[in-house]
Amino acid sequence: MYYLKYRPKSLKELDNTKVKQLLISTLSSKDLPHAFLFIGERGTGKTSAARILAKAVNCQNNKFAEKGDEVDPCNQCASCQLIDKDSSPDVLELDAASNRGIEEIKNLIRESFFTPMHSRFRVFIIDEAHMITQDAFNVLLKTLEEPPEQVIFILATTNPEKIPATIKSRCMIFNFSPVEEKDIVHMLERICKGENIKLEKQALEFIAKAANKSFRDAAKILEELVLMNKTKLEEIKEYLGVKSENYFLELVLQGKVKEALKWLDEFYTTGGDVKTLLINSLQTLKQMLIEAVEKEDKIEIKKIALLIKFLQEAYAQLKSTPVELIPVELALISFYNSFHD
Numbered sequence: 643m644y645y646l647k648y649r650p651k652s653l654k655e656l657d658n659t660k661v662k663q664l665l666i667s668t669l670s671s672k673d674l675p676h677a678f679l680f681i682g683e684r685g686t687g688k689t690s691a692a693r694i695l696a697k698a699v700n701c702q703n704n705k706f707a708e709k710g711d712e713v714d715p716c717n718q719c720a721s722c723q724l725i726d727k728d729s730s731p732d733v734l735e736l737d738a739a740s741n742r743g744i745e746e747i748k749n750l751i752r753e754s755f756f757t758p759m760h761s762r763f764r765v766f767i768i769d770e771a772h773m774i775t776q777d778a779f780n781v782l783l784k785t786l787e788e789p790p791e792q793v794i795f796i797l798a799t800t801n802p803e804k805i806p807a808t809i810k811s812r813c814m815i816f817n818f819s820p821v822e823e824k825d826i827v828h829m830l831e832r833i834c835k836g837e838n839i840k841l842e843k844q845a846l847e848f849i850a851k852a853a854n855k856s857f858r859d860a861a862k863i864l865e866e867l868v869l870m871n872k873t874k875l876e877e878i879k880e881y882l883g884v885k886s887e888n889y890f891l892e893l894v895l896q897g898k899v900k901e902a903l904k905w906l907d908e909f910y911t912t913g914g915d916v917k918t919l920l921i922n923s924l925q926t927l928k929q930m931l932i933e934a935v936e937k938e939d940k941i942e943i944k945k946i947a948l949l950i951k952f953l954q955e956a957y958a959q960l961k962s963t964p965v966e967l968i969p970v971e972l973a974l975i976s977f978y979n980s981f982h983d
C-alpha cells in the first residue's frame with residue numbers, strides 16, 4: 643500500500659509544510675514542551691508526525707544527542723530503527739477509542755514514571771484522545787500539570803471540541819487541518835518518483851482535489867488509478883468523476899435512487915467514510931441552495947432544502963446506528979418517496 647510505504651519517516655519527508663515548520667522550530671527551541679495536542683481530520687498526518695517526533699527526541703545522531711544542530715531523526719541509529727519497527731519499549735501508542743477509562747489512564751501514568759529503558763524520553767501517543775472519559779481526563783490533567791522530566795505526551799484527535807479546555811491549555815497545539823492541495827501534490831510526486839509512475843502535474847492536482855484534504859485518501863486514489871491503469875488526465879477525470887460526491891448528489895437529486903444506493907454501497911465497501919460524505923454533501927447542497935434562491939427556482943429550492951433536512955437527520959443518527967449506511971439509505975429513500983408517491 644502506497645500510503646504505508648510512503649508514510650513520512652523524517653521531518654524532511656513531511657509534506658504538510660506548516661506542520662513541518664512548526665515542528666522544526668519547536669524541536670529547535672531550548673524548551674521542549676512535554677505535552678502536545680495534534681488536531682486534524684483523518685489521514686492528515688497526526689500519527690506520522692507523532693512517530694517522527696518520538697524518533698527525533700530519542701535519536702542518537704542529532705541535536706538531542708548533542709551532535710550538531712540537526713533536529714531530524716537520522717533513521718539509522720538503533721533508537722530510530724527500533725521506533726520505526728514499532729518495537730521500542732519507550733514509545734507507547736494507546737488507542738483511546740478502546741482504552742478510554744480511568745484504569746487505563748492510571749496505568750499509563752504509572753508507566754510514565756518509569757525511566758526510559760533505551761531512550762532519552764518516553765513518548766506516549768494517545769490516539770483518538772477525545773474518547774477519554776471525563777474522570778480519566780481529570781487524572782491525566784494532574785500529570786500534564788507536572789509531567790515527569792523524561793516524558794512526552796502526544797494527544798491526537800479528530801474532535802478537538804471534545805477535549806476539555808483544561809487539557810488543551812496544558813498542551814502545545816498543532817493544527818493538521820486543512821491540508822493544502824499543493825502539499826498533497828508534493829506527496830503524490832514523491833510517490834510517483836519512488837514508483838516510477840509518470841503523471842502530468844494536472845492529473846496530480848486533480849487527484850489532490852478528489853482526496854478530501856487527506857494525504858491517505860490521495861495515496862489510495864493514486865494507487866487505485868495505477869492498478870486500473872488510468873494514467874491519462876482525461877481517463878482520470880472520467881474515472882474519478884463517476885466516483886465523486888458531486889456525481890452521487892446528482893444521482894440523488896435526479897431521482898435515480900437505485901443508482902444512488904449502488905454508488906453508496908460501493909463507496910462504503912471500498913473504505914469511504916460516511917460521516918465525511920455527509921458533511922461534504924451538506925456543504926455542497928448549502929451552496930446549491932443559495933444559488934437556487936438567487937435564481938428564484940422554487941422547485942429546486944424545495945428539493946434541495948428537503949434533501950438537506952433528510953441528510954442532516956441521517957448525520958444525527960450516525961452516532962446511534964449499529965449499521966452506518968442505514969441512516970443514509972433511509973434518507974435517500976425518504977427523499978425519493980417525497981416526490982414519487
Ligand SMILES: Nc1ncnc2c1ncn2[C@@H]1O[C@H](COP(=O)(O)OP(=O)(O)OP(=O)(O)O)[C@@H](O)[C@H]1O
Binds near residue numbers: 644656657658689857
Ligand atoms: N505530512 C504528510 N506528508 C506525506 N504523507 C503523509 C503526511 N501525512 C500523512 N501522510 C500519508 O497519509 C497516511 C496517513 O497518515 P497518518 O496515519 O499519519 O494520519 P492520521 O492523521 O494519524 O490519520 P487518522 O486520524 O486516520 O489516524 C500516511 O501513511 C502517509 O502515507
Ligand SMILES: [Mg+2]
Binds near residue numbers: 688690769798
Ligand atoms: Mg492516526
Ligand SMILES: [Zn+2]
Binds near residue numbers: 700703715719720
Ligand atoms: Zn537516529
